[in-house]
Amino acid sequence: MAYQDTHSQTKKVIFHVYNYFKTLAGDKGKPEISNFFRQTREMTAEACGVSLACVKRVCAEGKKLSVGVNQLVAEPSSFKSPRKTYKRAKPMTNLDDFDKEVVRRTVHSFYDNGQYPTSAKILGALHEKINYS
Structure with a gap:
């Protein structure tokens, strides 16, 4: 534990x-x-x-x-606190499950064609397929 x-x-x-x-x-x-x-x-x-x-x-x-000071009366400079955990912000998108699947298939098709999917290429392809702006 x-x-x-x-x-x-x-x-x-x-x-x-x-x-x-x-x-x-x-x-x-x-x-x-x-x-x-x-x-x-x-x-x-x-x-x-x-x-x-x-x-x-x-x-x-x-x-x-408190090294170098009388240890019974030593006032340590400062103890370390654990690092605060932050909740990661999740991006807000208004895509439904069908559109998410289209995005996934589009990215995979770029890899199948031997191209690297950049954001500009993906945006252009999605604009053609689902009229995403």
Whole structure:
């Protein structure tokens, strides 16, 4: 099963929760809290409602972005968001099924005659056959 894309704001929240749990785990003054938060990635995954693999990916990306700075307080410059998917515009034509079949047969006839069907040639042939303008 493919994982769902995580957006940059969500990644930032996950990384901040992970860093917070990591600071709690490293706190020497309160050993009972420190022991509770030892498994910071698992706790982050449970607290944020995402998978452990997602937390690992976000932490790896966050550490890569904040190289050279103290990693517990690091503010990564910006996480990457997945690319937005765009719906492709479909061309509007007012051809019915019969006319579409005529266009298809016209294009095939050009190939059968050894010619390359250019738009000008197709338009001329369709103008003759079905009076298409």
